[in-house]
Amino acid sequence: MVDKRGRRPESQIRNNMVELLFKVGEAYGYALYKQYLKTFGQKVSIRSIYYHLNKGVELGEFAVSRVENIRGNFTWGEGVRRVVFKLGPNAKVSGIIK
Secondary structure (H helix, E strand, O other): OOOOOOOOOOOHHHHHHHHHHHHHOEEEHHHHHHHHHHHHOOOOOHHHHHHHHHHHHHHOOEEEEEEEEEEEEEOOEEEEEEEEEEEOOOOOOOOOOO
16 A cells, blocks of 8 residues: 655645636735635634745646746745746636636
């Protein structure tokens, strides 16, 4: 018998994120996090959102649309790298969000 370790490949959080990206087209991680909380009302961490975005890229559910370098005077430095995601070829949209 094969010992299966780690997380299952399917995830309700990632499925919800697919629905959100289908609705908005493209978004970066923090924007998806804010929209997720507003739309689904579930408590989810920002860390979990970024995990599922990266895992979704590996699985082909999400794709990187572009990477933006934003200049500014932030508390942590002079700029930020923003990765914008879109739906990938393996995304399965069920249409639960109107």
